[in-house]
Amino acid sequence: MWDFPLFPERATEIAGKVDAVYFGELAVCVGFTALICVLILFYAIKYRKGSTASRANAVTHHLALEIAWIVIPLIISMGIFGAATVVYFEMFRAPADASEVYVLGRQWMWQIQHPGGKREINELHIPVGQPVKLMMTSQDVIHSFYIPAFRTKQDVLPGRYTSMWFQPNKVGKYHLFCAEYCGTKHSGMIGSIHVMEPADYEHWLESGTQTETLATSGAQLFKSLGCSGCHGLNATVRAPLLEGVFGHPVPLEGGSVVTADEKYIRDSILLPMSQVVAGYKPVMPTFQGRISEDELLKIIAYIKALGRNERSGQ
């Protein structure tokens, strides 16, 4: 009975840093709580009603003391703030070489799609030691993707992408929870993260039915939805070429510049009028309602793949 855990497993480097900040905070908490409790008990006993302790020279205010207990906690808390914030930025700034996995939350399951095209439900298999970035969205209400062993969590919103990343350093099976209340079976929206040796991971990837990569499916959609009719090299309508666009700045009509990221591509497909590339006519039709979240992810993967190629001319 007494072999239950009191502290969560730690399976990323970041988790260690979060724990370090937490332990620092815990020390402050315990220290101050102990100080207050000990003082209260000590005073309550020493100066109990009727005790003979001297009450001479009692004061009702003491400026220096009061300044001290404003300034000292302020310094300590700013220190905590600084440390916690540094780790926070590390937690969400993904390295460039992270492989991308797509996550779709819905009542009440997690649908996960690997860049190679492999799909999973409520399970995520990843290789140890490699950074993985999750691109997440929801089909209905707000969910939250939470892996306690990685000390990381991010709300998953409908109509918008959110992201998180991690680099597991320990092989094992870890809890995946939905942390944002999402309805009746909220507590059933759980799963596991399987961190595997790279060789096992390769083996796992090859097992089961082989599907095409996301980018390949995206390429097919790009043709079948008619995108290539305008964005292709031999197009009759002049539209921007998408080769090498991803991750680069794009000048817009009206003078502003945006970086072509997932959000920009998604917006351009769904809301083409909102950010027209400088020098082009606003002629692209919207694909709102004609394309599913799933298909959007594939097209984004395709455009990303194009982006990794050399910029292929104007």
Add this chain to the structure above:
Amino acid sequence: MSIAEPRVEHHPAQLAHHFEDLGQQHESANLGMWTFLATEVMFFGGLFGAFCIYRFTDPVAFAAGSHHLSVLWGTINTFVLLTSSLTMALAIHAGQTGEPKKQVRYLLLTMLMATIFLGVKASEYYEDYEKHLIPGPSFTTDLKELGLPTDVPEHTVQHTQMFFVFYFFMTGLHAFHMVIGLGVMAWMVLLARKGRFTRDYYTPLECTGLYWHFVDLVWVFLFPLLYLIDLHK
């Protein structure tokens, strides 16, 4: 309210049992009204805040929505409401000088202005209804009718509808405040006719005035936000 008050014989009729003198009572009522208005500012303020944020996220849709409103009627209504504020200020002035006839006259004028405002507002609402601009299932999705460029995504239509959600919520809430104001003013007219408001005691009249000026103040901000800011586009 019970009257077991030891010094009751010194007290004027309008003085409630728990106040020391009329000055204290008047100041309390005045401060209470201001506190209430602070609450009202935040009440409308939440809507203003949400409106501003959504306008920031989709200016095109909000501009398109705004273009459906009639600047002419809006301006006329602003004129009417500002005038009603003037007549209300004059009614209070008449309260301060203790002239019941003038109090009644200016209150009635204010009520007339308020009625005109509400009439104009109602006709604007009716026009919106005819143009299928009432949010909900009957809201038009015809891009031409909405004045949106062809080829905009569904979201822009939704945001145009959202403009009207805020338009009707904010102006409706404002109109609701005016209806309450009309009721209170009618009551004040009755009291004023009985000569209840004298140089020494016109607190209810003053509070009504504060309320009415606040209603005017809200409109001073609603009018440009809803009708004007996107007019040049």
Add this chain to the structure above:
Amino acid sequence: MNAYAATEVEAEPSYLTAGQTIKSWLLTVDHKRIGLLYMVSITLFFFIGGAAATILRLELMTPGGDVVQAETYNKMFTAHGVVMVFFFLIPSIPAVLGNFLVPLMIGARDLAFPKLNLASWYIYMLGGAFTLWALLMGGVDTGWTFYTPYSSMFSNTQVMAAAVGVFIVGFSSIFTGLNFIVTIHKMRAPGMTWRKLPLFVWAMYATSIIQILGTPVLAVTIGLVGLERICGVGIFDPKLGGDPILFQHLFWFYSHPAVYIMLLPSFGVINEIVPCFSRRPVFGYNAMATAMMGIAVLGFVVWGHHMLVSGQSMYAGMVFSVLSYLVAIPSGVKVFNWTATLYKGSVSGDTPMLYALGFIGLFTIGGLTGLVLASLSVDVHVHDTYFVVAHFHYIMVGGAVMAYLGGIHFWWPKITGRMYPEIWGKLAALTIFIGFNLTFFPQFVLGYLGMPRRYYEYPPEFQVLNVMSTAGASILAVGYLLPLGYLLLSLWYGPVASRNPWNAAGLEWELPSPPTTHNFDEIPAAVERPYDYPLREHDRVDS
């Protein structure tokens, strides 16, 4: 106990006996009677919320679902949250003790607007009726936070009835706040300057600011949710073009300061009890008053720390995080000042003091763990876990409820004219303290382990800690039933209380227990400085 027996005989009837009909209670404009009306109603709601909590704790004894269905569980935590937050904690100290005490403490015959005060009780009851109706008609399953788009587009439960109840009860809170602000500004006795105000009155003033400026935003937000739910027009649901994060901004703009609506009044109560039972003026009066006002203002600009993983921008998260640390400083000042008040005092451990000392300890833990939650990276891990649940229960139960009970015991003789049995009082205080810690301390551990909140089922390795928590909850339940029993009995069997059984400073203690309907025959003209506690003679030399 005999020392407390009344010696004086009052000629004028007390406010309790000045009219015995039901009508004389339901149509009363006497602030003291309205305070009692509130006391009865919020006690009712406290036990309704407590019953819901009992079901939650029973269900969580085992990892699987067994006691109730998942739907029922979700409805129960929603009922627990909505009832406890909006119908118990927010009105608790202001509407009961504040109503009763503010006029007495400042030397006034009543609040500035007695009829408005009665109206706010009726508004409270109307809001309560809507919410109870929602619970009886099948319940609500959105959580007390009503997050969109779940609440507006997905939930099939009685969201609207509950939302209307919360909307309505907000106005009760606004009117109470309005009444206090005007009363404190305009009804003080001559000589009762701001620097002579008891800190309880300062606390009520700071609370009222939040009530009048925060609550309307909640009301309008609920209105928008209702509009989206009923008319299906897009406001917060992304499918209809809305932004659910905006709901969270508007909701927390009220609901974070609402925590201070619960907490500032508690500070006020503790500020009265600690000096009285230490026989010392409160340490650092100016700092105490300033700290409360500072909390009221700063508390409005930290709401985004509830949204650090919500999709809010990182930069906004940083701003909210750093401001959250700043709001912790005045809370720390208060804790240090209370501790310093004990120093060289003459401390006695009567029941109110036990609650007060318990409050200081529990609030310290609750406040400090708040710093853990406000730090960006650690919050990513513990956000929406039992760590949060433990933290806010330390603040709201260990803080606000302890202070409320402490205050009820402290002023019970003044309110009812009777003494409660001291030994039972001490026993209950101790039971609550132990039960509370056993219930909620394991939840900190559970939270860091990663158990998310609002979970009906959970992985088996969390069971032992959950069983501990449930065991604590049953002790806590006994602790709460005890005062209900002996306080009620004391109304008939308790010894008659004197004017000032605690030998406390403050205008309210110069009045008979219970006071007359009009409080003061003559408004007091000269007012001493607050907390004028000289050391007892025998403590100066020896005893």
Add this chain to the structure above:
Amino acid sequence: MNNQSDHTALHDHLLPLSAYFKVYAWLMAFLLLTVGAAYVDLGRLNFPVTMLIAVIKGVMIMLIFMHVKYSHKLVWIFAGASFLWLLLLIVFSLNDYFTRDLLHIPGK
């Protein structure tokens, strides 16, 4: 602050009628100005100019029509505080919207 001595006499802010008419004239002038300005394309300035005029109108209504100018400083504080709080709500919310995607991390 002593309550009894502090109660201002009731008659002390009786303004001449001309004051009200003067404010009314100014309000009308600003109404025409703001409608006129709305038709002119001032680029980014349209919004601030329109709001500035609204604020000026609002301040005039509060100072003269609502007698704030002649009131106790408490009224100044209350009138000011409500708008300050509204500003807090709007500024701190917009702070989120303006800084989203600043770091090109989706969701941050």
